[in-house]
Amino acid sequence: MKKAGIILFLVVFVLSALGFMEQPERKGLPKQQPLIVPKGWPKPLYDFSKNPLTAEGIELGRQLFYEQQLSRDGSISCGTCHQQFGAFNNYDHPLSHGLDNSLTTRNAPGLFNLAWQKSFMWDGGINHLDLQPLAPLTAHNEMGESIENIISKLKKSKTYPRLFKAAFGDPTINTQRLGKALSQFLLTMVSSNSKYDRVMQGADSFNLPEKLGYAIFKSKCSSCHTEPLFTDFSYRNTGMPLEPFLQDMGRMTITQDPADSLKFKVPSLRNVMVTFPYGHDGRFFSLSNVFEHYRNNMQVMGNTDALLKNKLPLSNYEIGQLKAFLQTLTDSVFLQNPRFAAPGTSPSATQPLDLHN
Amino acid sequence: MPAYKAIFLFGVLFAAMAVKAQHSIEFNPLYGTARWNPDSIYTNFAGENVQINKCLFYTSGWKAIINQQNKKGQTDTVILSNAHYLIDLSEPKSLKLPFTVPARATQLIFTLGVDSIKNTTGIQTGVLDPARGMFWTWRTGYIMARMQGTSPSANTAGKRFSYDVGGFESPYNAVRTITLHLPETTGSDNHAKNPLYIQTDLSKWFQGKHTISIAQTPNCHNAGKLAMQLADNYQQLFQLILY
Numbered sequence: 001m002k003k004a005g006i007i008l009f010l011v012v013f014v015l016s017a018l019g020f021m022e023q024p025e026r027k028g029l030p031k032q033q034p035l036i037v038p039k040g041w042p043k044p045l046y047d048f049s050k051n052p053l054t055a056e057g058i059e060l061g062r063q064l065f066y067e068q069q070l071s072r073d074g075s076i077s078c079g080t081c082h083q084q085f086g087a088f089n090n091y092d093h094p095l096s097h098g099l100d101n102s103l104t105t106r107n108a109p110g111l112f113n114l115a116w117q118k119s120f121m122w123d124g125g126i127n128h129l130d131l132q133p134l135a136p137l138t139a140h141n142e143m144g145e146s147i148e149n150i151i152s153k154l155k156k157s158k159t160y161p162r163l164f165k166a167a168f169g170d171p172t173i174n175t176q177r178l179g180k181a182l183s184q185f186l187l188t189m190v191s192s193n194s195k196y197d198r199v200m201q202g203a204d205s206f207n208l209p210e211k212l213g214y215a216i217f218k219s220k221c222s223s224c225h226t227e228p229l230f231t232d233f234s235y236r237n238t239g240m241p242l243e244p245f246l247q248d249m250g251r252m253t254i255t256q257d258p259a260d261s262l263k264f265k266v267p268s269l270r271n272v273m274v275t276f277p278y279g280h281d282g283r284f285f286s287l288s289n290v291f292e293h294y295r296n297n298m299q300v301m302g303n304t305d306a307l308l309k310n311k312l313p314l315s316n317y318e319i320g321q322l323k324a325f326l327q328t329l330t331d332s333v334f335l336q337n338p339r340f341a342a343p344g345t346s347p348s349a350t351q352p353l354d355l356h357n
Numbered sequence: 358m359p360a361y362k363a364i365f366l367f368g369v370l371f372a373a374m375a376v377k378a379q380h381s382i383e384f385n386p387l388y389g390t391a392r393w394n395p396d397s398i399y400t401n402f403a404g405e406n407v408q409i410n411k412c413l414f415y416t417s418g419w420k421a422i423i424n425q426q427n428k429k430g431q432t433d434t435v436i437l438s439n440a441h442y443l444i445d446l447s448e449p450k451s452l453k454l455p456f457t458v459p460a461r462a463t464q465l466i467f468t469l470g471v472d473s474i475k476n477t478t479g480i481q482t483g484v485l486d487p488a489r490g491m492f493w494t495w496r497t498g499y500i501m502a503r504m505q506g507t508s509p510s511a512n513t514a515g516k517r518f519s520y521d522v523g524g525f526e527s528p529y530n531a532v533r534t535i536t537l538h539l540p541e542t543t544g545s546d547n548h549a550k551n552p553l554y555i556q557t558d559l560s561k562w563f564q565g566k567h568t569i570s571i572a573q574t575p576n577c578h579n580a581g582k583l584a585m586q587l588a589d590n591y592q593q594l595f596q597l598i599l600y
Binding site: 179 | 476478479481488494496497579580581582
């Protein structure tokens with residue numbers, strides 16, 4: 001009789017387990033809102049099946065992105081260093097200001113089209129978008145807080161448990177959900193509405209300098225700054241000599257391979273007109289400085305990219321045309337999209353005159 | 358119920374009972390042969406005095422090899438657990454593993470570290486939550502093992518030495534497989550339910566396959582050559598004994 005009892009128990013157990021498995025996976029969860037992939041773009045690399053976008057998740061991510069309480073002294077949010085009018089770079093800052101008058105060691109890049117990026121940071125050291133926020137959150141020269149404290153601050157807050165429940169179905173707050181929510185917001189930051197895009201879709205046309213600039217760009221730049229994302233996400237040595245104070249070896253810090261010395265990720269050139277200063281440590285004040293670097297100042301090293309072994313000859317005329325073309329990569333719809341602005345504010349169309357503090 | 362099903366279930370139950378003799382299993386932190394104490398000062402191979410206040414590591418992939426007595430010479434691998442465990446030598450609760458080892462096991466195998474899937478798929482939860490502090494945030498990767506302490510030989514602030522070993526990608530993959538042989542007496546009837554102890558000798562961090570002196574290398578905070586050497590060393594940390 002006891003045996004029969006055990007068998008019955010096993011049967012009931014298996015059946016109820018099956019029952020659980022058959023439940024629709026997202027019962028009680030908010031409605032999904034898939035990312036719209038611009039026409040002609042490759043498939044995003046981010047695995048949305050593990051973190052489907054929802055209006056509630058995106059909104060939570062936006063709140064967190066602009067939440068100063070995530071920093072140790074409540075003074076810095078992601079939005080402090082990533083500003084919308086600079087395509088989410090740190091506008092006019094070669095390096096960024098962190099806690100207690102500290103400085104970052106690299107230039108804060110613009111943030112957009114992150115769903116297509118397979119690794120993050122100038123050295124590619126971070127391999128998943130969800131993990132990226134943990135770097136600034138914990139770095140002593142950025143937001144300087146411990147993950148544990150952040151989670152406990154969020155749990156104690158009046159609003160966040162409700163927002164996490166809306167986004168994830170229950171009010172659990174943990175590191176994984178913090179990362180996923182921030183990713184949801186970041187992933188929606190797609191920049192694909194520049195004049196260049198309209199021209200490619202046949203809805204607009206280049207003027208003559210833009211057209212000539214585009215042709216030069218295709219022959220001299222696009223093997224690294226590849227369309228449509230304007231980067232091929234590779235790491236290259238472009239002959240930028242080691243900065244003696246920062247001692248930043250770039251990709252080599254991650255791989256420990258001398259062949260990767262002073263290699264940095266090819267940055268996207270979308271919105272490049274508003275993302276100055278340029279270069280991984282912000283050493284180039286203007287586009288003209290970048291062009292001077294490519295044609296004159298480069299220090300060709302053993303592992304400088306094969307395409308740049310003889311530097312990158314550019315005439316003044318070519319530079320003029322290239323600048324005209326690069327202007328067409330500015331996406332003013334993106335720069336002013338109210339969905340990306342801090343909650344309760346609207347994006348300002350004009351950049352501040354002086355942001356140095 | 359058809360008879361064959363009942364017989365089958367009977368068989369399963371019987372088999373389950375036959376392997377019921379099991380050892381519990383637990384880490385036992387040592388320095389040399391003495392039980393490790395965070396307040397004690399020890400000496401390493403180089404004659405350096407060391408005080409160790411912290412040692413933690415991840416383990417996963419626990420398996421046992423069992424000699425099948427009935428089928429001649431054949432061995433069988435039994436998965437004991439698929440979970441990751443964070444062993445914190447100062448946290449007695451974490452030393453005892455929540456599963457048992459079959460009495461007829463001849464080898465115990467586990468992975469020291471966190472596999473590459475968990476290193477490449479975003480933020481994990483539970484013991485793998487980066488909030489546990491065993492994770493590099495500035496470059497992705499788990500700290501597979503950590504040992505920290507002080508030594509007069511360390512030319513650093515506070516005389517601290519600190520080894521955070523990680524790296525999951527070739528050629529600097531610090532994940533190590535540990536294979537331990539069970540003592541001969543394990544399977545015998547009067548020992549069949551005794552606990553197994555994994556003797557964990559911290560002196561091996563400094564002297565295993567390589568020698569690591571604190572004066573020369575007081576810190577390891579990235580994947581690379583030093584992390585690989587430390588990992589080779591702590592691969593030899595463990596030995597099984599039966600009480």
